[in-house]
Amino acid sequence: MPVSRPGAHWRIVHAERAALIADLRNLDDADWGTPSLCTGWTVHDVLAHLVNDATTTRLGFVAQLTAARFDFDALNQRGVEAERRAHPLDTLARFGEVADRTSSAPTPAATRYVEAIVHGEDIRRPLGIAHDYLQDAVLAAIAHQRKTPVSMGGGRELAAGRRLVATDAVTANGKPLALGEGPSVRGTAIDLLLWLSGRDIEPEAIS
Missing domain, CATH: 1.20.120.450 (dinb family like domain)
Incomplete structure (x- = not known):
């Protein structure tokens, strides 16, 4: 959808x-x-x-x-x-x-x-419950959180000067979806969203 x-x-x-x-x-x-x-x-x-x-x-x-x-x-x-x-x-x-x-x-x-x-x-x-989320919705949430300050529950300060690479989302040319410029922060879209939302996720999930 x-x-x-x-x-x-x-x-x-x-x-x-x-x-x-x-x-x-x-x-x-x-x-x-x-x-x-x-x-x-x-x-x-x-x-x-x-x-x-x-x-x-x-x-x-x-x-x-x-x-x-x-x-x-x-x-x-x-x-x-x-x-x-x-x-x-x-x-x-x-x-x-x-x-x-x-x-x-x-x-x-x-x-x-x-x-x-x-x-x-x-x-x-x-x-320990697994669930698949609609990726477009996850990406829309990421776009919002990277512009929202930490004080408002977002991750703008975390994302500043960094390139967020969603390893499980690709662009039309087949490359991983990336947002921003700077040193790369890589992870699945859902893990990037949780990271931007201030969650303490597994260290290996974000690199």
């Missing part, structure tokens, strides 16, 4: 949400307490964040950010606490209820890919 088509980002995000729900249905109780790739959050916490993200509206985001005194970390933590049910399966059920929503914070469409893909991996990798 071309990510540039009108409304394509929501169809892709909805598919990713449904896939994550399917992956999490049969987790053991202990699995929900597994530390995620998102520092300080468990798998259950990340799921609660995804519920909060799916229910966020433009006006609601502005009001919540103001209440959090423009502290994005505090904003996100409040969202987790608001949506984290006593039992993880109840949080998962709530995610299922809101998975088809199309509301969001007043941010670019590419942030929807960042939320769905990065947080999907935050949950899946520690649990």
Whole structure:
């Protein structure tokens, strides 16, 4: 599915949400307490964040950010606490209820890919769950993250003066896709995205 088509980002995000729900249905109780790739959050916490993200509206985001005194970390933590049910399966059920929503914070469409893909991996990798993401969506998320400052959850400072080479994505002439100029940073598209998103991934994944 071309990510540039009108409304394509929501169809892709909805598919990713449904896939994550399917992956999490049969987790053991202990699995929900597994530390995620998102520092300080468990798998259950990340799921609660995804519920909060799916229910966020433009006006609601502005009001919540103001209440959090423009502290994005505090904003996100409040969202987790608001949506984290006593039992993880109840949080998962709530995610299922809101998975088809199309509301969001007043941010670019590419942030929807960042939320769905990065947080999907935050949950899946520690649990050993493999998933194939739509590569065009991953690349759109990379393009967004390399221009977004670290303070806003991106990796602009990491990418500055570096050439990002996605070893599993090729251009029309058959060469690996590259973004930027400078010393090369190589990895699969998904690993580059996680790196740009501040995740502590396997050292051998990025070279």
